[in-house]
Amino acid sequence: MDFEKFINEIKLKIKLKTTLDINDVIIMIAPDVLLFGVVTKIDIDMGKKIDWWHVTFTILSIPMQQMTVIMRTQQMTGQEIFTINGQYRFFSAVDINITKEEPVEKVIKKPTLTLMKKKEK
Numbered sequence: 370m371d372f373e374k375f376i377n378e379i380k381l382k383i384k385l386k387t388t389l390d391i392n393d394v395i396i397m398i399a400p401d402v403l404l405f406g407v408v409t410k411i412d413i414d415m416g417k418k419i420d421w422w423h424v425t426f427t428i429l430s431i432p433m434q435q436m437t438v439i440m441r442t443q444q445m446t447g448q449e450i451f452t453i454n455g456q457y458r459f460f461s462a463v464d465i466n467i468t469k470e471e472p473v474e475k476v477i478k479k480p481t482l483t484l485m486k487k488k489e490k
Contacts (some may be wrong), residue, residue, distance in 0.1 A: 386462040393462040
């Protein structure tokens with residue numbers, strides 16, 4: 370399957386953010402890997418021109434692992450597919466906030482019982 374087509378299908382199924390902050394849940398996709406993580410650190414890359422960042426995140430796996438990827442703003446915010454060692458990658462923060470448009474049913478209604486009097490003959 371075409372990688373870009375696959376990413377477009379993912380975007381239809383998962384609500385993604387257009388920004389990236391510390392503590393965001395992220396999704397990172399490669400042709401043979403899909404992983405989730407939590408961003409722990411975002412530092413500017415002093416060795417490159419403006420707009421490059423070191424994004425450190427903890428991969429939500431067993432055991433948990435930490436990974437740092439150097440990306441431009443467009444790459445770390447899901448606006449651009451990029452490559453690492455010649456392999457395609459997609460990276461974006463996942464919007465896990467529940468909004469008013471997406472209510473969560475918190476109360477389960479139990480059936481009510483009705484007592485009926487026995488008719489006397």
